[in-house]
Amino acid sequence: MITMETSFEKQWERITRGADDVFPEEELRSKLKRSITERRPLRVKLGVDPTGTDLHLGHIIPVLKMKQFQDLGHHCILIIGDYTAMVGDPSGRNKTRPQLDHEAVMENCKTYQEQAFSILDQEKTEVVYNGSWFAPMGFQDVMKLLSRMTVARMLERDDFAKRYHSQMPISIHELVYPLMQGYDSGMIRADVELGGTDQKFNILVGRDIQKDMGQEPQAGVCNPILLGTDGGEKMSKSLDNYIGLHETPENMYGKIMSIPDSLMRMYFELITDVPLVELDAMKRKMDEGSLHPRDAKKRLAQLVTTRFHGEEGARVGEAYFQRVFSERELPQNMEELPLGLEQLDDGRIWIVKLLREAGFANSSGEARRLIRQGGVKIDGKVMTDPDLDWPARDGVVLQVGKRRFAKIRLQG
């Protein structure tokens, strides 16, 4: 039983919220109007390539957009790109993606679906693997697909153009990717495809292919690429500027508090449901000084953490933040560092070794540096001697920098 929101304006507002690019806008408008009058849900496509297991906020943005469509009563089709993942999407890449074998890809699928269905309503979502049409294709079929695209057009793409001019390699197989993604659209007769702005080219290729297949071409709704905690680069694991979906509430809340102010608006728009008028009001208040940006960010952290960890998680995250960073006190719970007798020498342990055991330094040089610069505290006291053999005591707290803690636990 599908109930549909029947007001065009309301739907349009929801659909375009946070979107950077809606194209062709007129086509989407008329598709939507027709869908309302004919009471026929739009077929909304989102393709995900299961290339890894560590999903972060950036991965989930288009899924949130899909959820909005779903709530409005449209038909959502999640394409698991088990075949496209093997090729590797070159979008926005400055180097070739590693090619994965099918087995590895299938492993990752589980995680993706799990995460996607923490947002989407599983009952109302159609899941398709694109291997179901790519696997049986023969060489002739592949060639026919390839003949739809020209090299010149592919090289117009920004990311390829950049690579081409900066002497970076482009493999032929990467040129095939957009065609595969476009073919997916044809196979499921998509009305709308979702994705980040880096997907625009691929989505446009999908339109061409659909036309070739005698279909009405899809429209695209692109969200901006979520920037990472450094505020400059897109969120990604390799840049270590990401907020993972599996992170503890404390980390998630804290990491959001650490994003630059300039990113708040983007996060609010893309991840929360706070109405745009309210966001504008917040902006005004911050400009005139009646709202501290920190408090606005707290609200953001609270909302995002709630979305992934529930209200209890948000409370835990906030309490931790308050205690550790606002009041500069030790956290109530922290990692424990067990020390066995074999690690001690006459009850003592070299402080450099201690830091490495705790995972706070990757080399003894790094450990020495931390000590020399006053970044290491034991039991609240700054340690300055890198040659210290510390007489180990149970229950004492080792702290590095402002946010890394471990409680010493003597074994035996």
Add this chain to the structure above:
RNA sequence: GGAGGGAUUCCCGAGUUGGCCAAAGGGGGCAGACUGUAAAUCUGCUGGCGACGCCUUCAGAGGUUCGAAUCCUCUUCCCUCCA
């Protein structure tokens, strides 16, 4: 297939009359000060090692030399122009 250019420490990028090079400078990162775990700014550090010394790095393999990122040979990869 022909001609030429290139590969340097996490990244970009100096360094090619051989020693003074663990390798300039910038970025990033980390730590300290300031603060709102924001931004901006200032300071220091940033190959490994129980460490004023030793060890392994400058695409890979050999060679010349007292000594090579720097010279020679071969290999791999990338780029440009020509076909």
